[in-house]
Amino acid sequence: MYPVNYHRAASVADAVKLLETGDTKLLSGGMTLIPAMKTRLAAPSDLVDLSHIEELKGIEVAGSTITIHAATAHHDVASDEKLKKACPALAHMASRIGDPAVRYKGTIGGSIANNDPAADYPAALLALDATIVTNKREIAADAFFTGLFETALEDGEIVTAVTFTAPAKAAYEKFRNPASRYAIVGVFVANSADGVRVAVTGAGDSGVFRSKEIEAALATNFDAAALNGVKVPADDLMSDIHASADYRANLIAVMAKRAVAAANA
Structure with missing residues (x-):
């Protein structure tokens, strides 16, 4: 150092x-x-x-509106009883991030501000149509994640919270690297009054993205069988030592099926 x-x-x-x-x-x-x-x-x-700022900690559930403050640790997201009832998919996702040391220290705000292309929270917030709150403004998740390790945050801007409406059904499934536990492919599906949103992490050349093919297939039938035969193009997917773009394309469909089945269960 x-x-x-x-x-x-x-x-x-x-x-x-x-x-x-x-x-x-x-x-x-x-x-x-x-x-x-x-x-x-x-x-x-x-x-x-930022870890000692009390206003940046805690989870609030008011009806169907969920607010998670930025310095809330993954462990607290995973174990919060109110969140487990309102959005069990997000709590379950947080319980599988890294190992206990990471879950007790890592925070939701830090994760999304860093926007690692294989991180879990970006997929969750994109699928949940969340709003990222900063000390200056509110940013829709669709506009917040702009590329590999890149976000819409400006100089002097700090993430203070994320907020979203609890979906009717949601789930997250990932094929994870056994060493790092990062997603080689992770898929978060959410079915709400506004429709189906599906976000993918770990696979895109430009980071987290929404899968229009899977969203279209699930729009009228939110069932794993609706994804039979659905092909995800490999053109904009990454290839590395862990998996090729074609392999990731197939994994996206497989993980999406598993996520929909889990959401319906």
Whole structure:
């Protein structure tokens, strides 16, 4: 490691002010940033720790509206009883992120701000038609995730919460890397009053995306059998040491079927 100035923010306003210092990075759970710093892929002069800001923690369920504050850890998302009743799919998804160390430290805000192309939360929020709330504005999930490790966040903008309406049915299934537990392909399906939304992580050349082919097949029949014969094009999918684009295309259909079956169960 190299010398770095550490700041513990007391509030969101305090964190915004501290961001004006040098080459500063925000630290939430640190599950990505700290390893990047260890390998010198990131070298900020200053770190602003958000994990002690109480206004950034907690889960609220008001009727069908769910709000999860940005510094809420994956473990808390997985274990919150109100969330388990309102949107069990999201709680179950959080319970399968990484290992216990990651789940106790990693946060939903940190995950979506980093927008790793194989992370789970981006697919969930995109499928749930969520709104990302920052200290400056509200951003629809469709507009928030803009590319590999890229988001619509601007300088001085901090994610404070995510909010969405609980779907009638939803589920998430992923084919995960056995070492990292990241998704080689992960599919989140959600059926709500506004229709069916299906989001895919771990596969796209440009990160998380919605599968129009699967959404169209499920629009009139939300059943796994409706996906029989549905082909997902491999053109914009990634190939790497873990799986080819064609293999991922097939996995998307398989994971989607499993997710729909789980949602209906």
